[in-house]
Amino acid sequence: EIVIDPEPPLLDYRMLPSSQQIQYGDDNVFKHLRIEKGDVERALRDAPIVVEGVYETGAQEHVYLENQGMIAFTDDDVVVIKGSMQCPYYVLKAVTHALARDAEQVRIVQTPTGGGFGGKEEYPSTVALHAALLALKAGRPVKIVYDRGEDMAATTKRHPSWVRHRTGLDSAGRLLAQHIEVVIDGGAYVTLSPVVLSRAVIHAAGPYFCEHVRIDGRAVFSNAVPFGAFRGFGAPQTQFANERHMDVIARTLDVDPVTLRRINLIRDGQTTSTGQVIADGTDRVALMEQALELARYEEKQGHHRGFNAVHPTLRRGMGFATFYHGAGFTGSGEVMLRSVVYVAGRADGRVEVLSANIEMGQGTLTIFTQLAAERLGYDPDDIVIAEADTARVPNSGPTVASRTSMIVGRLVEQACDDLRDKLGLEQSVRGPAVRKAIIAWCKAHEGETPRGSAQYQKPREVTWDEESYRGDAYGTFAWATYVAEVEVDLRTYGARVLDFVAVQEIGKVLNETLARGQVQGGVVQGIGWAIMEECRWHAGAMTNHQLTNYIIPTSDDVPPIRVHFLENPYRHGAQGAKGLGELPIDGPAPAIVNAIAAATGADPRVIPVTPERLMTLSDARPVSTASTGGVNHE
Amino acid sequence: MSDTVPITFTLNGSSVSIAVSARERLLDVLRYRMAFTGTKEGCGEGECGACTVWLDGIPVNSCLVPAYQVRGSNVQTVEGLRVDDLDPLLRSGATQCGACTPGVVMTARWIQDHPDLLRTHTIRELMAGNLCRCTGYDGIVEGVEGLLSGDGGAS
Numbered sequence: 001e002i003v004i005d006p007e008p009p010l011l012d013y014r015m016l017p018s019s020q021q022i023q024y025g026d027d028n029v030f031k032h033l034r035i036e037k038g039d040v041e042r043a044l045r046d047a048p049i050v051v052e053g054v055y056e057t058g059a060q061e062h063v064y065l066e067n068q069g070m071i072a073f074t075d076d077d078v079v080v081i082k083g084s085m086q087c088p089y090y091v092l093k094a095v096t097h098a099l100a101r102d103a104e105q106v107r108i109v110q111t112p113t114g115g116g117f118g119g120k121e122e123y124p125s126t127v128a129l130h131a132a133l134l135a136l137k138a139g140r141p142v143k144i145v146y147d148r149g150e151d152m153a154a155t156t157k158r159h160p161s162w163v164r165h166r167t168g169l170d171s172a173g174r175l176l177a178q179h180i181e182v183v184i185d186g187g188a189y190v191t192l193s194p195v196v197l198s199r200a201v202i203h204a205a206g207p208y209f210c211e212h213v214r215i216d217g218r219a220v221f222s223n224a225v226p227f228g229a230f231r232g233f234g235a236p237q238t239q240f241a242n243e244r245h246m247d248v249i250a251r252t253l254d255v256d257p258v259t260l261r262r263i264n265l266i267r268d269g270q271t272t273s274t275g276q277v278i279a280d281g282t283d284r285v286a287l288m289e290q291a292l293e294l295a296r297y298e299e300k301q302g303h304h305r306g307f308n309a310v311h312p313t314l315r316r317g318m319g320f321a322t323f324y325h326g327a328g329f330t331g332s333g334e335v336m337l338r339s340v341v342y343v344a345g346r347a348d349g350r351v352e353v354l355s356a357n358i359e360m361g362q363g364t365l366t367i368f369t370q371l372a373a374e375r376l377g378y379d380p381d382d383i384v385i386a387e388a389d390t391a392r393v394p395n396s397g398p399t400v401a402s403r404t405s406m407i408v409g410r411l412v413e414q415a416c417d418d419l420r421d422k423l424g425l426e427q428s429v430r431g432p433a434v435r436k437a438i439i440a441w442c443k444a445h446e447g448e449t450p451r452g453s454a455q456y457q458k459p460r461e462v463t464w465d466e467e468s469y470r471g472d473a474y475g476t477f478a479w480a481t482y483v484a485e486v487e488v489d490l491r492t493y494g495a496r497v498l499d500f501v502a503v504q505e506i507g508k509v510l511n512e513t514l515a516r517g518q519v520q521g522g523v524v525q526g527i528g529w530a531i532m533e534e535c536r537w538h539a540g541a542m543t544n545h546q547l548t549n550y551i552i553p554t555s556d557d558v559p560p561i562r563v564h565f566l567e568n569p570y571r572h573g574a575q576g577a578k579g580l581g582e583l584p585i586d587g588p589a590p591a592i593v594n595a596i597a598a599a600t601g602a603d604p605r606v607i608p609v610t611p612e613r614l615m616t617l618s619d620a621r622p623v624s625t626a627s628t629g630g631v632n633h634e
Numbered sequence: 635m636s637d638t639v640p641i642t643f644t645l646n647g648s649s650v651s652i653a654v655s656a657r658e659r660l661l662d663v664l665r666y667r668m669a670f671t672g673t674k675e676g677c678g679e680g681e682c683g684a685c686t687v688w689l690d691g692i693p694v695n696s697c698l699v700p701a702y703q704v705r706g707s708n709v710q711t712v713e714g715l716r717v718d719d720l721d722p723l724l725r726s727g728a729t730q731c732g733a734c735t736p737g738v739v740m741t742a743r744w745i746q747d748h749p750d751l752l753r754t755h756t757i758r759e760l761m762a763g764n765l766c767r768c769t770g771y772d773g774i775v776e777g778v779e780g781l782l783s784g785d786g787g788a789s
Contacts, residue, residue, distance in 0.1 A: 065676045516773075
């Protein structure tokens with residue numbers, strides 16, 4: 001007989017757990033991080049003005065169009081797994097560990113992956129292991145493909161967050177002290193939550209200079225579904241809070257939001273919250289002003305005042321966000337990864353790039369082809385990108401953290417140079433001469449191929465102390481200002497984005513079409529997170545785990561996303577590139593919610609700002625039809 | 635399988651016959667019985683459009699079509715399109731991961747064949763039945779514009 005004695009689940013991570021609900025330590029906090037700069041308590045005590053605010057973000061489902069899926073079979077003594085994944089070597093590590101096999105007895109092959117956004121960073125290890133166990137037991141090939149309902153119910157999502165700001169300012173709006181507390185819902189499993197928390201706290205103070213900063217971050221256990229990696233990786237949550245808070249400060253102090261940012265945006269020579277000196281020559285104020293200009297920010301604000309004064313049901317507003325995103329692994333992450341890339345010559349003279357970095361639509365194949373072709377003076381058609389098969393390719397790290405072009409791409413360039421060295425060629429030799437040398441080498445070395453390799457080396461000037469969380473959190477940051485024009489319909493409280501301008505400095509644009517696509521796709525995913533996408537829960541399970549009632553933007557829900565790039569090459573990135581993939585999801589939510597606040601006078605602090613949520617917040621009401629003659633025309 | 639019915643229909647211009655059960659979806663018959671795997675399943679409930687095929691010339695979600703209903707009909711899948719005709723979509727960045735792409739191009743080519751629709755609808759309205767999570771839709775809209783103008787579409 002089975003007796004079930006249910007215990008009360010802890011479903012709200014913001015609540016203090018009862019003693020029964022403690023799963024870790026004495027408070028369920030399984031990761032605590034602190035960033036400390038200056039003397040925040042004294043600075044807050046001395047500040048003439050202190051503005052407080054609490055901001056929250058909800059879970060978000062990735063909705064890659066291709067669900068999770070894996071095939072497993074045995075080939076002699078080797079377990080072979082093929083499927084949809086971002087990180088073949090993560091899957092290899094998980095499967096070898098779980099099956100207690102050597103790495104040579106497991107082979108992981110990535111198949112072109114139908115979208116990831118972080119959702120295929122860690123979860124595919126689970127699907128792979130399930131398929132492998134079944135294949136071993138059955139002695140037959142096994143395929144597991146999740147249907148949408150299971151994928152949405154079971155897989156990881158973006159961490160919900162709660163962020164409290166206490167900010168000391170002078171009357172002009174200069175930041176004197178930032179005390180920021182960050183709590184993320186860790187769900188029922190640790191997953192990548194500690195690392196997400198790390199990126200969250202490092203980005204929490206925004207692209208501003210402040211002498212006195214304390215950031216406390218906590219990841220707490222709950223009985224919710226697992227939360228994990230999702231494009232932006234904690235930075236969207238804390239930068240939503242920070243950029244909303246900047247507008248709350250502006251409103252409280254009656255300072256223009258543009259002026260407030262202009263005063264506080266970090267200048268070259270100043271330091272971030274971790275003490276990282278920014279000195280890249282990018283004019284962040286000019287970047288912001290260019291974005292506002294392209295969006296016709298001032299001019300439209302004037303139009304909106306007139307429009308809102310007379311329109312019975314519609315309210316329009318402008319909002320923007322200034323933000324940044326550090327590319328590559330945080331702190332010592334890249335040093336510990338020690339990524340390796342090979343570039344090999346083939347007997348026919350073509351060149352093959354071997355890496356574990358995968359294509360999921362973001363353009364790895366194109367970018368690596370482009371980089372190798374340009375480095376060697378080759379026709380792109382003569383560059384081959386190896387399948388990401390752990391039996392063949394070296395571990396160049398996971399395809400995450402906006403690191404593929406900037407960091408692994410740089411290794412591709414270095415491995416091309418090393419190939420030239422191996423061939424005994426000067427570095428100036430390009431094109432047909434390289435090809436001839438490869439063919440000759442292969443003839444002279446029967447059955448072998450010439451191979452160049454490169455391993456990640458930390459730039460000398462980058463220093464990071466994991467213990468104190470001080471130093472260069474990232475090799476470099478990309479900088480951006482996004483501007484949104486929003487219309488709210490007071491009959492439905494639905495918000496619609498009318499115009500969106502995205503200006504960013506990303507080092508170097510490697511491929512205009514791909515770069516533009518990353519920004520537009522990231523912005524639209526951010527629009528969904530800001531105003532549409534809401535995970536609903538009952539007893540800890542997602543109840544709207546289908547596309548019928550978990551609503552993501554369609555083509556008709558969004559305007560054209562106007563993208564503009566500024567270049568300022570980063571010397572350690574491929575051709576000067578900085579990471580780009582995640583940056584675009586940091587800015588849309590605060591820009592849009594700031595615009596909703598401007599349009600309606602409401603002060604939303606929680607996203608998504610669904611119509612239901614906005615209705616409860618808004619004092620703005622449609623003018624009754626009786627008082628306007630009963631008809632309104634747009 | 636006593637509960638199957640034999641059906642004959644035209645698939646990408648060729649007549650095909652197959653026995654289907656009452657429960658089978660057109661999507662599964664195409665993918666798993668006939669190996670036309672270009673058509674993708676994204677949600678299985680008619681929301682995402684990844685499984686879009688033309689049924690007698692009209693785009694439909696093949697996950698919502700019982701296979702027996704296509705008896706005597708004309709079914710066109712992405713495999714029946716000419717790659718060269720899709721050039722504007724490739725050049726405009728209409729595709730990234732490719733999972734939505736088979737459905738997107740079926741709708742896009744249908745709009746191209748029915749330009750009169752644009753007198754009453756925008757491209758964004760007509761494409762709204764095809765969810766894409768990668769592109770943000772600008773590349774898709776520009777690709778459709780390119781199909782319509784015949785000039786390649788890339789801005």
